[in-house]
Amino acid sequence: MVLKRAAALAATVTLLGAVTAATQTPPAAAPDGAPAWAYLVKPPGYKLPPDDGAPRHVPGSAASYKVSQLRDPYLAPDWHPQEHPAMPSVVGRGRRPDVMACGFCHRATGTGGPENANIAGLPRAYIVRQLQEYRSGARTSAVKDRLPTDLMMATAKALTDAEIEAAADYFSALKPTSHIRVVESARPPKLVQAGWLMAVAPGKATEPLGRRIVEVPEDLEQFEARDPHARFIAYVPPGSLARGEQLVKTWGDLAMACATCHGEDLKGMDDTPPIIGRSPTYMVRQLHDFRTKARHGEMADQMEPVVANLTVDDMIALSAYLASREP
Numbered sequence: 001m002v003l004k005r006a007a008a009l010a011a012t013v014t015l016l017g018a019v020t021a022a023t024q025t026p027p028a029a030a031p032d033g034a035p036a037w038a039y040l041v042k043p044p045g046y047k048l049p050p051d052d053g054a055p056r057h058v059p060g061s062a063a064s065y066k067v068s069q070l071r072d073p074y075l076a077p078d079w080h081p082q083e084h085p086a087m088p089s090v091v092g093r094g095r096r097p098d099v100m101a102c103g104f105c106h107r108a109t110g111t112g113g114p115e116n117a118n119i120a121g122l123p124r125a126y127i128v129r130q131l132q133e134y135r136s137g138a139r140t141s142a143v144k145d146r147l148p149t150d151l152m153m154a155t156a157k158a159l160t161d162a163e164i165e166a167a168a169d170y171f172s173a174l175k176p177t178s179h180i181r182v183v184e185s186a187r188p189p190k191l192v193q194a195g196w197l198m199a200v201a202p203g204k205a206t207e208p209l210g211r212r213i214v215e216v217p218e219d220l221e222q223f224e225a226r227d228p229h230a231r232f233i234a235y236v237p238p239g240s241l242a243r244g245e246q247l248v249k250t251w252g253d254l255a256m257a258c259a260t261c262h263g264e265d266l267k268g269m270d271d272t273p274p275i276i277g278r279s280p281t282y283m284v285r286q287l288h289d290f291r292t293k294a295r296h297g298e299m300a301d302q303m304e305p306v307v308a309n310l311t312v313d314d315m316i317a318l319s320a321y322l323a324s325r326e327p
């Protein structure tokens with residue numbers, strides 16, 4: 001277990017890796033039918049770029065961090081301390097050896113990235129429930145051995161109730177913000193995989209998008225510095241936005257309409273989460289996880305009839321449209 005954990009930790013830091021991997025387009029579907037582009041796993045042979053020792057900076061911040069600090073899973077880089085209340089220790093530092101800092105993966109203000117989840121401003125009771133369900137195993141992933149999710153589950157299993165409460169207090173009090181621009185395009189720029197993330201390849205080449213969503217950071221260095229201000233472009237197939245809006249308004253009967261449970265403005269209701277302005281690849285993973293019952297917690301069954309007959313193309317359209325709305 002200890003060995004497994006050390007290997008996992010070593011691999012996590014490659015989440016920060018730059019575009020050094022061989023160019024590759026992920027297959028449209030994994031053998032189990034999951035949309036592989038939504039559940040990116042690290043390409044074989046992928047290596048972290050060497051640390052050049054130079055301090056890193058991001059726009060609008062006087063702070064500076066060494067690359068070794070940015071790769072430390074027990075540290076949430078705090079680029080903009082004026083933008084949030086004091087981080088509880090579980091968010092800012094974690095607890096060695098089993099609890100990595102929430103803010104290392106989700107960023108100091110919870111904005112996250114396509115490889116995990118934006119958790120800023122989620123309802124407090126919803127956050128508590130998700131952490132308990134990761135801990136109990138009721139929330140898993142349809143694609144096994146996807147390291148970011150495995151580490152989320154491992155972290156949750158080690159959390160105390162007090163840490164869950166402190167993290168939920170902190171993240172639920174933050175303002176939800178969107179960092180995604182949704183662009184319909186049949187031919188986006190040529191893409192490469194950078195660890196658990198896609199990025200735009202250098203040069204002017206393009207490639208066919210096909211039936212997938214590809215989310216890339218606007219500035220890879222800012223992303224790697226774990227700046228919560230980092231922004232993303234989501235390339236989606238042409239027609240997705242109109243089709244997604246239509247689906248949101250017309251899917252199923254009233255009992256299945258997104259607004260019935262997620263609120264008229266889709267900004268969440270009681271302990272049901274908001275679904276607008278969130279990472280569209282994260283959203284596709286969740287819809288697929290509900291359908292395969294990989295996510296089968298206490299309230300996940302409410303989503304079962306909703307997703308039962310959704311095709312992957314429906315999921316793409318819904319997630320693209322929802323991501324395009326301001327939270």
Ligand code: HEC
Pocket residue numbers: 012090091100101102103104105106115116117118119122126127130131141148149151152155159167168273282285286
């Ligand atoms: C190793 C990186 C990592 C760490 C550390 C981590 N998470 Fe996560 N977290 C993830 C990933 C990845 C997901 C999304 C999994 C997926 O795509 O299904 C996630 C999902 C979540 C969700 C579900 C969001 C939703 O909308 O349902 C919550 C809540 C959450 N994390 C809270 C936390 C808290 C609180 C901590 C600290 C105690 C933490 N996480 C630590 C990677 C991490």
Ligand code: HEC
Pocket residue numbers: 129247248251255256257258259260261262272273274275283286287295297298299300302303306318
């Ligand atoms: C009958 C009520 C209900 C309806 C209708 C419904 N949802 Fe949900 N949805 C929920 C609940 C409850 C959850 C939280 C489940 C949990 O706690 O695991 C959820 C969670 C989600 C999530 C995961 C969010 C996250 O942060 O991980 C997505 C995505 C989602 N719903 C999308 C939709 C879409 C799109 C529609 C319309 C096509 C829809 N839902 C309709 C009740 C509903």
